[in-house]
Amino acid sequence: MSKSGFLLSPDPGNPRLSVEVEGTDHNGQPISTRVVTEKPLTLYLNRQEIVTMMTIGDYPDLLAVGYLLNQNMLAPDDKITGIDYDDEVDVVVVRTERETDYEEKLQKKVRTSGCAQGTVFGDVMEGFDSIDLDPNAILKTSWLYALTKAINTAPSLYLEAGAIHGCVLCREDQPLVYMEDVGRHNAVDKIAGWMFMNGVGPEDKIFYTTGRLTSEMVIKTAMMGIPILVSRSGFTAWGVELARKAGLTLVGRARGKRFVALSGEERIVFDIDPGTVADEDKKHARKGGQTE
Template identity: 80%
Template sequence: MAVTGPYVLQPDPHDPRLSTSVSGIDQNGNTVETRVVTEKPLTLYLNAQEVVTMMTIGDHPDLLAVGYLKNQNMLADDDVITEIDYDDDLEVVVVRTERETDFEEKLKKKVRTSGCAQGTVFGDVMEGFESISLSSDARLKTSWLHGLTKVINTTPSLYLEAGAIHGCVLCQEDRPLVYMEDVGRHNAVDKIAGWMVLNNIPATDKIFYTTGRLTSEMVIKTVMMGIPILVSRSGFTAWGVELARQAGLTLIGRARGKRFVALAGQERIDFDLDPAQMEDEPERNRRKGSVTSL
């Protein structure tokens, strides 16, 4: 993937593997061509054990696999990954580790989440969640937030090309680093988690941005990754807010232009911009945001 602008990795909306052209008709009965995102299964194995089959657009299967395992507590911090094999024809990715693994009992305790494309978490994930301590030194300046939302919302993406997709961005201060998209926001999160694991990227000074709702799943995954600040242009769920407060996560929603609402971790926010001197988001982008939150 070519790197342009401030990103280390970003969406490639012109990748022919990720979307296709489909014919149909519009409200006037006229024939139209429109782009639609691809969706295909990816079966994940950890060593010899089948873990899950995910529906995904198909890019970065290695990052998705490692991030999923990390966020499900199936990879420990000291685990050594020896190999990642991906077979496009079989639609299978295998992550191999030095340590032998056996999660037969764990795999029986699945909980379906509110995430699109049937997200799942496992019953003992909350045990790890409750033991994590997020950095109290992390800061979020309102000038960073304003700059990030402006850059992210104008980045070429599959959403702008075809819609029906969620995006997540890993940021540091006012710089977006990695932008991932997928049909389920949990997949986009896991791709970023996998990138962080494979590149030994620290989490304590990072900001996580998502186009989707701030649900319990989004809060849990962000905390499990050790990231202290979670931002969305969409809204909240009550359990998401409760878990964020429990974990000490800074939770900011409805971040559009100069507007935002913080419902947890407000002490990390530095108000270094006067809202009266800031531009608001154009009306067309506010309407677009209501679509991305589905």
């Protein structure tokens, strides 16, 4: 368990994830500031090149596995025989017991609205209509308030250098795994990879993101089997439509005591008076450029 109490969380002190850059401020004075790193990572599934992703470079194994899962290139019962990562050439290879060939699938790419040019493949919606999210899952408002406070005050690369998205896997009022990356889709995939590699089920989980509740975020969360998706940011119309179709609880604009639910409101248990909840501390408030 990390020092912050998460099972896995960002390491703001890792010198490979951010660098010091010299510049000039609005007064014309020299400044030194930290900025996050961004580098390509090429993913292979067995002998086939799948995609090159722009990422901060941490947890390449989890990112690779999660990406393949969320693109329907790995099945839940697939056996991974090995993951090889070469940091000199920025290549990660996932090897499976099952033979794979996705040459035709790779021709059907769709750019998403996610930053850092997220990509999904044309058949990723296969099976979306048959998603069966746990109807007995609940979200207590006391859990929601505790989670947003714990996440927003946790040590992070965002607080260190900005220009990054965060996603957190939670259970009840406890944040479990916190991942950050230059694209929110990468942060989601890292969590999906962690769940797969550790045999963690989705039924009682809550997914938190700092980014917009877009169609991509809804699709990935629902396909992962997680019944509740929360963001401190806003919604897109298609994201809301897909959430309602899948029976996903969708909560956005969760800041301090305030939030808005646009899908799956029946799972929410109002067990605390919002008047007893403090407003968000401005010192820890994330800027719109990062969340929107």
